[in-house]
Amino acid sequence: MQFRQLLPAPAAVQLPELLDSLELRAQVPAQRPFTIANFITSVDGRATFQGRSGRLGDDGDRALFRGLRDQADCVLVGTGTLRAEHYGRLIHDPDRRRRRAERGLDPEPLACIVSRSGEVPIDVPLFAEPEARAVVFAAAPVDTGNVAARVDVVRLAPGALTLATVLARLRTDYSIRVLLCEGGPTLFGALVRAGVVDELFLTLASKLTGGGDGETLTHGPEVAELDQLTLLWALERAGSLFLRYALPAR
Numbered sequence: 001m002q003f004r005q006l007l008p009a010p011a012a013v014q015l016p017e018l019l020d021s022l023e024l025r026a027q028v029p030a031q032r033p034f035t036i037a038n039f040i041t042s043v044d045g046r047a048t049f050q051g052r053s054g055r056l057g058d059d060g061d062r063a064l065f066r067g068l069r070d071q072a073d074c075v076l077v078g079t080g081t082l083r084a085e086h087y088g089r090l091i092h093d094p095d096r097r098r099r100r101a102e103r104g105l106d107p108e109p110l111a112c113i114v115s116r117s118g119e120v121p122i123d124v125p126l127f128a129e130p131e132a133r134a135v136v137f138a139a140a141p142v143d144t145g146n147v148a149a150r151v152d153v154v155r156l157a158p159g160a161l162t163l164a165t166v167l168a169r170l171r172t173d174y175s176i177r178v179l180l181c182e183g184g185p186t187l188f189g190a191l192v193r194a195g196v197v198d199e200l201f202l203t204l205a206s207k208l209t210g211g212g213d214g215e216t217l218t219h220g221p222e223v224a225e226l227d228q229l230t231l232l233w234a235l236e237r238a239g240s241l242f243l244r245y246a247l248p249a250r
C-alpha cells in the first residue's frame with residue numbers, strides 16, 4: 001500500500017518496506033523490550049467513536065495496525081481494550097505468519113494482558129484460539145479454566161504489579177525484544193508516566209466525532225514534566241496523517 005511521505009523527505013513509500021526498514025530490534029534496551037505504541041485519534045482528539053476505535057480508521061490505518069503487529073514479538077493490551085474491541089487471534093493470515101517465521105520470529109506475537117482486578121474477559125475470541133499464546137500479569141486470581149489458548153498467569157502482589165516489572169519479566173522470561181502496546185488509554189497513560197515508551201505511532205484520522213464521551217489517548221494523572229517528542233515520520237494517505245514520534249530515552 002502506497003503512502004505519501006511528507007517527512008523526513010517527500011517521497012512515495014510502500015508501507016511493508018517502510019516498516020521492514022524500522023530496525024526496531026537494533027535498539028533493544030537491556031532491562032526491557034523496545035516499546036512502541038500504536039493509536040488512532042480523530043481530528044478532535046477522540047480515540048473512540050461509539051465506544052470503539054474501528055470506525056475512526058480506514059484501509060491505511062488498518063494496514064499500519066497489521067504491519068506493526070508483524071514487527072512485534074508481543075502485543076500488550078489492557079483489559080478494557082480487550083473487552084471493547086473483542087480481541088481475536090493476533091495474526092489471522094497464514095501468509096503473514098509464514099513470513100514472520102521466515103524472519104526467525106514466532107508465527108504470532110505473544111499477547112500480554114495486565115490486570116489488577118483479575119477480571120480478564122476470557123470470553124473474547126483470542127482465548128478460544130488453540131494456537132494463540134498469552135501471558136496475563138495480574139494482582140488477583142484469573143480464571144483461565146476453559147480457554148483453548150496457551151495462557152500463563154503470572155500472579156504478583158498488588159504493590160509488585162508495576163509496568164517496569166511486567167516489561168522486565170517479558171524481556172527476561174519470554175525473550176521479548178519488541179513490544180507493541182495497542183492501548184488503551186489507561187494502560188498507555190501508565191506506560192508514559194513510567195517512562196518506558198520508546199516510540200508512538202499516531203494516526204490522525206481525518207474525521208470529527210463532534211463530542212460525546214469518547215476516550216482520549218491517555219487516562220490518569222499528568223506527567224511531572226512535559227517531554228519533547230521527536231517527529232520521525234509524517235505520512236499521508238487519503239487525508240489521514242500517520243505520525244511516528246520518538247520519546248526521549250530515560
Ligand SMILES: NC(=O)c1ccc[n+]([C@@H]2O[C@H](COP(=O)([O-])OP(=O)(O)OC[C@H]3O[C@@H](n4cnc5c(N)ncnc54)[C@H](OP(=O)(O)O)[C@@H]3O)[C@@H](O)[C@H]2O)c1
Nearest residue numbers: 039040047053078079080081115116117183184185186187
Ligand atoms: N484509538 C485507539 O487507538 C484505541 C486503542 C486502544 C483502545 N481504545 C479504546 O479505549 C477504550 C478502552 O480504554 P481503557 O483505558 O478503558 O482500557 P485499557 O487501558 O485497555 O484497560 C484498562 C485496564 O487495564 C488494566 N490496566 C491498565 N493499566 C494497568 C496497570 N498499570 N497495571 C495493571 N493493570 C492495568 C486494568 O485492568 P483491571 O481493571 O482488570 O485491573 C485497567 O482497568 C475502548 O473503548 C477502546 O476501544 C482506542
